[in-house]
Amino acid sequence: MNDSVLVKLDRLFDKLKTASDGDDWNAVRGLVAQVASLVKVYEKPLPEEPKERGFYVTANDGRLLLKDIDDDWSACTYDNSSTHAFWKNGRNYVKWPTVCETLPPEAFPLKRVNIGERR
Known part of the structure; x- marks a missing residue:
């Protein structure tokens, strides 16, 4: 059995x-x-965190995310509410485990967005 x-x-x-x-x-x-x-x-490992800083989109819905110089992640969202926070913990900037906890599995892997060369 x-x-x-x-x-x-x-x-x-x-x-x-x-x-x-x-x-x-x-x-x-x-x-x-x-x-x-x-x-x-039965634990599932976290998806691999992208190494480079910059903009990324989710695989499922194209949500735009930013990995900044402190390796913090933010979501580029439009919301009329000034108190809106996207991440599960209510913060605006989070570390990779919170990204994985907030987004559904089908959001991964994130795809890097090429925004061109900076001057």
Whole structure:
């Protein structure tokens, strides 16, 4: 029988409760390691962050993003509200993990926009 991850986690958490109630800390450590390894298998790595600074568009809807000199990302959006923030954390400038958390998977990979040569 092939149990889902949630069923496996539920069983491990039941065992953790029993072990911690009985002060069996060796068992607790072993079970915590099992939970961590189970969760690790199902983690998805972040898409690769573009190395160069500049403008990028998302693959799904062509949203324009900017990677600045501090390696912060901003979204070039039009909104009538002065309090609007695009990113999930409510900020205007974010690091790569927040970009990945905010945008859907189909937005990647980002495509670099050639804006011509600067003078």
